[in-house]
Amino acid sequence: EPEVTQTPSHQVTQMGQEVILRCVPISNHLYFYWYRQILGQKVEFLVSFYNNEISEKSEIFDDQFSVERPDGSNFTLKIRSTKLEDSAMYFCASTAQALGQPQHFGDGTRLSIL
């Protein structure tokens, strides 16, 4: 069964450094998402991406964050200058249709900011 894959599984970065989290969505999916889960808290929506542009972003997704689909398969989340509070699990998800179809999630990247 096709799945969403995320790399790396764990990323440790010094505060202030840039980090790029990578995702390969399911191949025939068109809608892509990033969510995050801070330890002990809810899974929170960050951003949605369709047709090579951001379709919606949350308040969390400030100027330090960016997303890109550099080729036909990868979908990346970049944090320009990481802060301690960026430490979380980051999940990528994809779906064939934005409405009425489930999103399928990767296993996440644990981001630890020191």
Added chain:
Amino acid sequence: DQQVKQNSPSLSVQEGRISILNCDYTNSMFDYFLWYKKYPAEGPTFLISISSIKDKNEDGRFTVFLNKSAKHLSLHIVPSQPGDSAVYFCAASARVSSNTGKLIFGQGTTLQVKP
């Protein structure tokens, strides 16, 4: 933002019995609801969904019930198996307010099924 709430942080049931997980929501614009299961060190795995035009959807041992007037949904697992032990998340999306399909999640309920 408490649009989706799972008020029970944990639930313990005996193998073979029914597990009932509950979820409440406040946004009347939500029209698509999902349940995900999550094991440690893995991402959420889709289990079952329901559209607001239905009040019940069944898939094998899993049934989701939707009560729109009460803004409440529940997931029934019958019979429960030890392998069902995981964190269960309720999630919702609203076509009108966001056609991107973004999901709003509840806090999760940890289910333990004892052999």
